[in-house]
Amino acid sequence: MTDRRVIITGVPGVGKTTVVNGALKILEDEGITYKSLNFGTYMFEVARKDGIVKDRDEMRRLDRDVQKELQRAAAKAMALEKGNILIDTHASVKTPRGYLAGLPEWVLRELMPDTIVLVETDEDQILLRRLTDETRSRDMEGSAGIGQHQQFNRSIAASYAMITGATIKIVVNADHLLDKAAEDLAQTLG
Ligand code: AMP
Ligand code: MG
Numbered sequence: 001m002t003d004r005r006v007i008i009t010g011v012p013g014v015g016k017t018t019v020v021n022g023a024l025k026i027l028e029d030e031g032i033t034y035k036s037l038n039f040g041t042y043m044f045e046v047a048r049k050d051g052i053v054k055d056r057d058e059m060r061r062l063d064r065d066v067q068k069e070l071q072r073a074a075a076k077a078m079a080l081e082k083g084n085i086l087i088d089t090h091a092s093v094k095t096p097r098g099y100l101a102g103l104p105e106w107v108l109r110e111l112m113p114d115t116i117v118l119v120e121t122d123e124d125q126i127l128l129r130r131l132t133d134e135t136r137s138r139d140m141e142g143s144a145g146i147g148q149h150q151q152f153n154r155s156i157a158a159s160y161a162m163i164t165g166a167t168i169k170i171v172v173n174a175d176h177l178l179d180k181a182a183e184d185l186a187q188t189l190g
Pocket of ligand 2: 016
């Protein structure tokens with residue numbers, strides 16, 4: 001099998017990381033390994049070293065040009081990785097000045113994914129998950145805003161498919177159906 005590069009996206013609180021961990025476990029039993037990379041962590045390492053932020057949740061409020069520079073640095077670093085890679089990131093980031101493309105052209109050309117996954121579920125479920133997650137500083141937003149963000153992510157994913165020829169896969173992570181979401185993602189990765 002040739003190496004795969006998969007990008008996984010989803011609005012904050014949809015449970016992306018949990019689904020990824022479930023899928024990687026399933027694949028491990030089948031002898032398939034992926035290196036899992038977190039885009040935000042790569043950005044944060046640069047930002048923290050430069051003394052720009054202390055918390056990863058401060059990054060989306062930085063000046064747009066600074067965010068783009070961090071984005072570029074992260075993409076270049078991740079592009080050096082070999083083997084099957086799975087990149088956990090965002091199709092778009094909700095900033096105080098509107099949606100910022102998570103995978104603009106210069107990022108896609110570095111990463112050249114063959115599949116982009118969108119993890120989704122009902123906006124009401126996401127709202128509740130955000131309210132109960134105390135580990136992160138989530139932005140206050142109603143379910144209508146979350147619905148709009150998910151809609152925007154589908155739209156921008158279409159343009160990512162146009163640039164890369166990547167397939168776009170939607171994985172639903174509904175309440176009480178985490179196993180199904182993990183299985184669905186594992187199949188996409190396998
Ligand atoms: P996360 O832990 O996935 O919520 O990511 C933390 C933060 O990293 C996000 O709130 C964004 O500020 C930033 N981030 C992650 N991926 C991207 C991306 N592709 N483009 C721009 N910013 C990103
Ligand atoms: Mg996450």
